[in-house]
Amino acid sequence: EFRILNCLMKNKGKxxxxxxxxxxxxxxxxFIDDNTLTVNxxxxxxxxxxVGCNDYIQTKRGIGYIMP
Known part of the structure; x- marks a missing residue:
């Protein structure tokens, strides 16, 4: 989970x-099941x-994720 957060923070706004x-x-x-990423x-x-960070990670359906 930390690595996901790290990657999204490095690409903030993208x-x-x-x-x-x-x-x-x-x-x-x-081979990693695509659902594994969703669960994480x-x-x-x-x-x-x-910790009060609601909607911190947004899903862009069919594309990926963004941290605005």
Missing amino acids: IVSRGDLMDYLWDLDL INRLRKRLET
């Missing part, structure tokens, strides 16, 4: 595609909400 996030997080030689994004959102 959309980061799901593919780019998956490449950043996991070794390309391994949702966990990160919940953690951020506990």
Whole structure:
């Protein structure tokens, strides 16, 4: 989750595609289910909400994620 947050913060204001996030997080030689990223994004959102950062990560449907 920290690595997701780190990647999004480095690209603040830019959309980061799901593919780019998956490449950043996991070794390309391994098959990672696309749902794994979704689960980790949702966990990160919940953690951020506990410290008052609601809607900190936005989904751009069919494209990726952005931290505005």
